[in-house]
Amino acid sequence: MWASGSASATDRPPRSFSENLHMLDARHVSEHLDEVRAQLARRSPDDAALLDGVAELAKKRRELVQKTEKLQMERNAASDGMAALAKSGDREAMQARREELKKLSDEVKRGETALSELEAAISEKLLGIPNVPHASVPDGKTDADNPVLRVVGEVPKFDFKPKAHWEIGEALGILDLDRAAKLSGARFSLLFGAGARLERALATFMLDLHTREHGYTEVYPPFMVKAEALRGTGNLPKFEADLFKTYRGDPNDKDALYLIPTAEVPVTNVHAGEIIEADELPIAYAAYSPCFRSEAGSYGRDVRGLIRQHQFDKVEIVRFCAPEDGPAQLELLTGHAENVLKRLGLAYRVVEHVTADLTFSSTKSYDLEVWLPSQEAYREISSCSWFGDFQARRAQIRYRPEPKGKPRLLHTLNGSGLAIGRTWLAILEQFQQKDGSVLVPEALRAFMGTERLVPAK
RNA sequence: GGAGAGGUGACCGAGUGGUCGAAGGUGCAUGAUUGGAAAUCAUGUGUGCGGGCAACCGUACCGAGGGUUCGAAUCCCUCCCUCUCCGCCA
Incomplete structure (x- = not known):
């Protein structure tokens, strides 16, 4: 009676979330786009269309996360250096370094802002997509x-x-x-x-x-x-x-x-x-x-x-x-x-x-x-x-x-x-x-x- | 509604600008000890995201959101919540 999900569910378990398919998180959607689209299509073509763009946004997000985290890492390392400088009491060296770091810091902030905007856009999109029907649900139009x-x-x-x-x-x-x-x-x-x-x-x-x-x-x-x-x-x-x-x-x-x-x-x-x-x-x-x-x-x-x-x-x-x-x-x-x-x-x-x-x-x-x-x-x-x-x-x-x-x-x-x-x-x-x-x-x-x-x- | 005090990890609680994901304690887990247990000792013990087969690495999170700063749990602003006293009230 209970068909247990579709075959690809077992092919490759998603890394970060539960193994089942009744989920619409960005990672799952972008890694199993066609499959999720097919599932939503069982509800209606309009619902399947809601997926348009999700995978692209998710990919963009991943790139931005990596870029931003790398900048954060640089900034954090630099801050540790500043702490050492502060201890040594070399005010001039600190002043000079401060100028440089200001630029890096601004860059980090731009990345963080862009990332949070992108994440907000993704979740707004995902929040509007309905759940997928379980494999055991019969097809029907009304x-x-x-x-x-x-x-x-x-x-x-x-x-x-x-x-x-x-x-x-x-x-x-x-x-x-x-x-x-x-x-x-x-x-x-x-x-x-x-x-x-x-x-x-x-x-x-x-x-x-x-x-x-x-x-x-x-x-x-x-x-x-x-x-x-x-x-x-x-x-x-x-x-x-x-x-x-x-x-x-x-x-x-x-x-x-x-x-x-x-x-x-x-x-x-x-x-x-x-x-x-x-x-x-x-x-x-x-x-x-x-x-x-x-x-x-x-x-x-x-x-x-x-x-x-x-x-x-x-x-x-x-x-x-x-x-x-x-x-x-x-x-x-x-x-x-x-x-x-x-x-x-x-x-x-x-x-x-x-x-x-x-x-x-x-x-x-x-x-x-x-x-x-x-x-x-x-x-x-x-x-x-x-x-x-x-x-x-x-x-x-x-x-x-x-x-x-x-x-x-x-x-x-x-x-x-x-x-x-x-x-x-x-x-x-x-x-x-x-x-x-x-x-x-x-x-x-x-x-x-x-x-x-x-x-x- | 008025006045005051606070919100830190499973819980209690320290921490007022860098060495803090965060002392110490409790709890929990594993190991040692024991005939077994208690007690004791040792070690470990958050979540998300990104990378990695993995070990692990990176990053973010100290009520929420914004700001200052090279750097914020720590300073400033706004909001939310909790507690105490007063007022009102089913």
């Missing part, structure tokens, strides 16, 4: 090509026309989209009574399942983060328009914070810049958070109901592991997300993203799609992804394979476990009854204190 891997649970049959969740929710008096719009505009929601309680129950239920049965450590992260954190996960620089940005006084504040689009961002960056010992892996975190998305470019889609909101709740599961464990960890994590649906008794299916449907940072992804009777369709409720070392490189998250060994980039994974708003609406739709009530899933009854939602009188 999400319609995504293969269905399995269908789980029984799609409910109704002897009446099933209502949409917003109709059910409003009739029960637990959902009020009109008043939400009064407060905050379109794509916000307002829950009352059992509706609000259901939202809270789902968050608690999911966190309990992941922490007690799946071995995750619960994390409560900040809901606002720096641009740096978003760069680590791959949301920036390319997807700024999808985010809500906050500022204090100055709209152009360099240190402006962003509202998180998912807990993936703060939780993945928990270990940014760190070196983790091998015996600490895998690390597994589960976090509840609200998520904020501007939904730019989605006008006209899912305008009704709770499917697509500017603010929604989600429990996110995140894993850090050694590279060789990546594939197995993706299966494991996906299973954990699926368990939530199974425990709730919701009918769903699992699809795999084809190459063209992969998100920017992902090397392989599965979506869990829940059945929505009102739409007679499966809709995404969780996306489970393996990022290879793509995020780890951007956020500099490494581990030490051997106690004294060289650090290597680790692999990151995450998945929704699950999107709470969509779970909420799926429960209303799948468990709706002819009389307008909604059966509460067994697993939630203790939290909800009832087995049935009925209109508040």
